[in-house]
Amino acid sequence: AARSPFCRPVKPRRLRGWAMHQWHSKIVWAAEKCYWDLASKYIDEGEDVEQRGHCGWTALGMAASHGHLETMRCLVEQKGANLEARDDDGKTALVWACAHGQVAAAAYLLSRGAKHDRESFDARGRGAVAWAAQNGFPEAVRLLAEQGVDLSPADDEGLTPLALAAARGRWAVVAELEATPKSPPRPAAPTRGAVPGAAVGAAAGAAAREKELLGERKAGAAAAVGDQPRPRGAIGDDAPDALRARPQACTNATVHQHMRTCM
Numbered sequence: 231a232a233r234s235p236f237c238r239p240v241k242p243r244r245l246r247g248w249a250m251h252q253w254h255s256k257i258v259w260a261a262e263k264c265y266w267d268l269a270s271k272y273i274d275e276g277e278d279v280e281q282r283g284h285c286g287w288t289a290l291g292m293a294a295s296h297g298h299l300e301t302m303r304c305l306v307e308q309k310g311a312n313l314e315a316r317d318d319d320g321k322t323a324l325v326w327a328c329a330h331g332q333v334a335a336a337a338y339l340l341s342r343g344a345k346h347d348r349e350s351f352d353a354r355g356r357g358a359v360a361w362a363a364q365n366g367f368p369e370a371v372r373l374l375a376e377q378g379v380d381l382s383p384a385d386d387e388g389l390t391p392l393a394l395a396a397a398r399g400r401w402a403v404v405a406e407l408e409a410t411p412k413s414p415p416r417p418a419a420p421t422r423g424a425v426p427g428a429a430v431g432a433a434a435g436a437a438a439r440e441k442e443l444l445g446e447r448k449a450g451a452a453a454a455v456g457d458q459p460r461p462r463g464a465i466g467d468d469a470p471d472a473l474r475a476r477p478q479a480c481t482n483a484t485v486h487q488h489m490r491t492c493m
Contacts (some may be wrong), residue, residue, distance in 0.1 A: 258283030261293040266301045270309070279309045286318035294323040294339065297332035306342060313344045320352035328358035328374065331367035336374075346379045355386035363391035363407065366400035375410050 257277050260269035269289060273279055280288060290311040293301040302323075305311040316322055324344040327335040336358070340346070351357045359381055362370035371391075375381055384390050395403040 255281045255283045257281055257289045258287050258292050261289035261298065261301055261305070262296060264293070264296070264298040264301055266298075266304050269301065270304065273309055279305060279311050280315055282317075286316070288312075288315045288317065288323070290315065291317060291321070291323045291326050294327040294332060294335045295330045297327070297330070297335050299334055299338060302335060302338060313339060313342060314350065316352075319354075322350055322352075324350070325352060325356075325358050325361055328367065328370045329361035329365055331362070331365065331370055333367075333369045333373055336370055340373075340377050346374065346377070348383065351383075351385075355384075357383065359383070360385060360389075360391045360394055363395040363400065363403045364398060366395070366398065366403055368400075368402045368406040371403055371406050375406075381407055381410055 255277070257269050257272045257279065258281070260266070260272060282288060283292070288311070290302060290305050290313070293305065306313065313324075314322055321329075322344065324336060324339045324346060327339060344350075346358055348357070356364075357379075359371060359374050359379055360383070362374065371381070382390050382392070389397075392404065392407045395401075395407065
């Protein structure tokens with residue numbers, strides 16, 4: 231029988247080699263898979279520990295983004311990996327660890343002296359705090375706050391970590407940022423989703439004020455035409471005696487008769 235062209239067998243070795251050499255370098259691929267023995271073998275065979283993979287990934291940055299702590303320790307302490315090496319977007323290993331919520335990896339990098347000031351920000355002017363806040367990792371934000379990291383730097387577009395978190399509904403991060411004395415006043419929250427904290431009271435107060443103003447406008451309009459607001463279902467003085475005396479017994483015919491006499 232003829233073989234279908236859509237059922238071609240896949241060669242595992244060829245696919246593995248393509249993934250390693252085209253998508254990542256060998257050492258970055260090993261760091262991503264947490265194959266430290268294999269990564270160490272590649273380095274001992276002559277591979278550079280800072281060799282870049284796809285989009286400029288380094289082995290340390292890849293291991294930090296996945297939280298492979300043992301691989302990170304071996305790369306830094308045994309092979310001398312650079313803590314401040316950047317990818318093509320300017321992100322360091324610390325930024326990638328916080329962007330993926332890898333708190334243990336971020337804590338290790340900070341303990342080894344990883345920079346977290348503005349000089350360590352990426353090409354968009356965002357640091358570890360901004361990416362942790364945007365992606366919704368309050369534990370990473372808390373760790374950075376305990377290390378004395380500034381929680382309110384604005385990026386190149388003027389957006390603070392608080393604004394990035396609020397725009398994406400990361401309310402746990404918003405609460406964490408608001409709990410610190412360094413945080414600026416909270417920006418306006420988006421209309422969708424629940425809004426915690428003082429924003430709820432502010433929204434309720436605004437709604438009550440709007441309702442009060444609406445009532446004042448209605449009363450002013452009624453006074454301008456020389457009429458007073460009448461409760462729903464009330465009977466006017468110009469209604470016939472039968473309608474005022476026994477309103478509960480009125481029929482549709484009585485109401486229609488009254489309407490014809492007033493027309």
